[in-house]
Amino acid sequence: MATYKAPIREIQFVLNDVLDAGQLSALPSYGDATMETMNGLIEEAAKLIEEQIAPLNASGDTEGCRWNNGEVSVPKGFAEAYQQYWQAGWVGLSNPPEFGGAGLPYTLSKVVDEMLCSADVAFALYPGLTVGCFEALHALGTDEQKATYLPKLGTGEWTGTMCITEPHAGTDIGSVKTKATPNGDGSYALDGGKIFITSGEHTMADNIIHFVIARLPDSPPGVKGLSTFVVPKFLVNADGSLGARNPVRCTSIEHKMGIHGSCTCALQFEGAKGWMVGAPNTGIQNMFVMMNLARILVGLQGLGQCELATQNAINYAKDRKQGKAFNGGETIIDHPDVRRMLLTMKATTEGARVMAYETGLYVDLAHHHPDPAVREAAGDWVELNTPLVKSFCTDSAFDLGSLAVQVYGGHGFIREHGVEQIVRDSKILCLYEGTNGIQAMDLVRRKLMMHNGRLPQRFFAKLRSESTADAPVGFIAKPLREAVDELEKTTQWLQESFKTRPDDVGFGAVDFQRAFSLTYLGYNWLRMAKAASLSTNDDAWKLSKLTTAQFFAQRMLPQVHALCANVRNSATELMTLDAASF
Ligand SMILES: Cc1cc2nc3c(=O)[nH]c(=O)nc-3n(C[C@H](O)[C@H](O)[C@H](O)COP(=O)(O)OP(=O)(O)OC[C@H]3O[C@@H](n4cnc5c(N)ncnc54)[C@H](O)[C@@H]3O)c2cc1C
Numbered sequence: 001m002a003t004y005k006a007p008i009r010e011i012q013f014v015l016n017d018v019l020d021a022g023q024l025s026a027l028p029s030y031g032d033a034t035m036e037t038m039n040g041l042i043e044e045a046a047k048l049i050e051e052q053i054a055p056l057n058a059s060g061d062t063e064g065c066r067w068n069n070g071e072v073s074v075p076k077g078f079a080e081a082y083q084q085y086w087q088a089g090w091v092g093l094s095n096p097p098e099f100g101g102a103g104l105p106y107t108l109s110k111v112v113d114e115m116l117c118s119a120d121v122a123f124a125l126y127p128g129l130t131v132g133c134f135e136a137l138h139a140l141g142t143d144e145q146k147a148t149y150l151p152k153l154g155t156g157e158w159t160g161t162m163c164i165t166e167p168h169a170g171t172d173i174g175s176v177k178t179k180a181t182p183n184g185d186g187s188y189a190l191d192g193g194k195i196f197i198t199s200g201e202h203t204m205a206d207n208i209i210h211f212v213i214a215r216l217p218d219s220p221p222g223v224k225g226l227s228t229f230v231v232p233k234f235l236v237n238a239d240g241s242l243g244a245r246n247p248v249r250c251t252s253i254e255h256k257m258g259i260h261g262s263c264t265c266a267l268q269f270e271g272a273k274g275w276m277v278g279a280p281n282t283g284i285q286n287m288f289v290m291m292n293l294a295r296i297l298v299g300l301q302g303l304g305q306c307e308l309a310t311q312n313a314i315n316y317a318k319d320r321k322q323g324k325a326f327n328g329g330e331t332i333i334d335h336p337d338v339r340r341m342l343l344t345m346k347a348t349t350e351g352a353r354v355m356a357y358e359t360g361l362y363v364d365l366a367h368h369h370p371d372p373a374v375r376e377a378a379g380d381w382v383e384l385n386t387p388l389v390k391s392f393c394t395d396s397a398f399d400l401g402s403l404a405v406q407v408y409g410g411h412g413f414i415r416e417h418g419v420e421q422i423v424r425d426s427k428i429l430c431l432y433e434g435t436n437g438i439q440a441m442d443l444v445r446r447k448l449m450m451h452n453g454r455l456p457q458r459f460f461a462k463l464r465s466e467s468t469a470d471a472p473v474g475f476i477a478k479p480l481r482e483a484v485d486e487l488e489k490t491t492q493w494l495q496e497s498f499k500t501r502p503d504d505v506g507f508g509a510v511d512f513q514r515a516f517s518l519t520y521l522g523y524n525w526l527r528m529a530k531a532a533s534l535s536t537n538d539d540a541w542k543l544s545k546l547t548t549a550q551f552f553a554q555r556m557l558p559q560v561h562a563l564c565a566n567v568r569n570s571a572t573e574l575m576t577l578d579a580a581s582f
Pocket of ligand 1: 196
């Protein structure tokens with residue numbers, strides 16, 4: 001069975017020494033969020049997660065969810081653990097106090113998300129979607145809608161969903177058909193079928209609040225005719241008590257490759273009563289209010305699984321004896337090829353952690369910093385980082401899950417060791433909230449072009465300013481500067497080709513996205529190496545950080561050049577092969 005120990009020291013190193021997250025307590029809304037408070041909360045969350053949630057990971061995977069005549073049961077132990085989790089305040093950690101939350105930084109909630117997603121990513125989806133639904137209603141709802149739903153969504157007492165997908169409408173959201181017909185009293189009757197709805201039906205909470213994309217009868221076709229609605233499983237009476245069951249039926253649940261503990265539901269809306277959220281036909285913009293933060297959360301899900309794969313592979317490799325290595329050692333960690341895999345895993349996970357937490361930090365600065373210029377710059381970073389965090393952390397989770405299996409050898413393929421579950425659980429992360437291919441389109445078509453290319457320009461300027469020749473860690477500063485030059489050249493090529501050669505841009509987008517992420521990780525490893533070299537009291541730990549930084553600089557960062565060459569080699573001839581000739 002895979003085991004999980006929260007990497008507290010790594011987490012605190014990134015927050016304290018690399019990102020200076022203590023700066024958050026200087027923001028007017030976060031006066032209480034000192035580093036000391038945050039560190040204490042991280043340790044408290046880690047204890048609950050290690051002791052109560054992690055033990056459910058393997059059993060939840062084996063048992064899965066069950067559908068019976070419209071009712072869904074979750075694996076044994078999930079309901080009790082969920083009650084404990086929300087009642088301890090972890091679902092509402094960064095939600096506003098007026099709606100039952102603790103009002104603490106978003107960054108802190110992402111740290112807790114990482115730990116929860118290492119312990120059991122399937123379980124983590126129940127609170128995850130709840131927070132997403134809360135964020136959408138908080139940003140867009142009327143005062144009445146907020147008063148009705150947010151106090152209980154904000155704590156996690158009720159759970160939430162996001163209902164977009166239909167059988168014919170996956171990536172192509174504009175083809176959603178679910179209808180919302182006015183009832184004449186301010187409410188709407190929703191009719192239609194949604195599929196793949198995470199946490200769509202269960203009895204872990206007293207009520208489920210669905211955030212639904214649907215179409216008004218007279219709406220224009222495509223994405224311009226979508227609107228958003230709040231549809232509760234149980235209608236809520238004026239005094240807050242629960243009323244009649246709304247006709248939203250769970251007709252089946254999916255049998256999946258992984259995340260078996262998470263119920264993935266087909267929902268049939270049969271005249272279900274809902275209320276419009278936001279203005280008519282603004283559904284696509286409304287959905288992105290939820291989707292942008294949800295994409296960051298999925299990145300954290302990926303990071304959690306990266307950490308799980310990495311720590312289990314390292315522990316196993318230290319223990320498993322097999323042959324004599326050239327250095328005389330007898331455990332598999334002494335073999336150079338196993339070290340290559342473990343260093344790849346460490347370099348990826350620790351580098352991705354800085355990227356993910358920094359994105360959280362920028363969300364906090366973008367929302368709460370008193371200086372508008374700082375808010376604008378932080379907002380640009382969030383926009384740019386969102387597809388990077390989502391795609392890099394989740395692709396890495398699947399890759400590192402596979403590497404963990406490789407480190408375990410044949411034993412990794414056997415279920416009882418638990419690492420094959422990481423491969424199965426993490427694949428979905430690359431697919432939902434917009435596939436990673438769609439993240440790449442977002443990066444090259446939107447994020448590179450916004451504000452006349454201001455987003456990547458800020459990124460290049462920052463990296464150049466922090467990787468100057470006299471930096472104490474020249475072994476990574478130099479290859480980082482070379483990677484930035486290459487990436488900037490490729491960015492300009494994409495910006496120029498965007499209108500004239502859209503297929504070439506689309507063809508190169510995923511390679512570009514990875515090149516961008518690896519360059520970002522180069523910056524992260526530069527900062528980690530600098531911070532570690534200042535550390536005076538633990539030589540083994542310092543050596544581990546500097547060696548991993550060196551590995552990243554020598555073995556991973558140079559991949560940026562090949563990836564960028566691939567992007568610029570994209571040619572329209574690739575699109576001339578007709579489908580029948582494949
Ligand atoms: C376990 C699970 C949980 C889910 N949870 C939810 C949920 O809670 N709520 C919800 O609404 N949905 C949910 N989904 C749906 C999920 O978001 C979609 O599956 C996803 O958006 C992709 O849609 P699709 O499966 O129809 O694939 P398709 O859209 O058919 O895509 C197939 C392939 O084509 C590519 N592609 C499609 N269009 C383009 C394009 N324009 N440019 C480039 N490439 C393109 C994609 O990248 C992909 O590789 C869930 C799905 C699963 C499996």
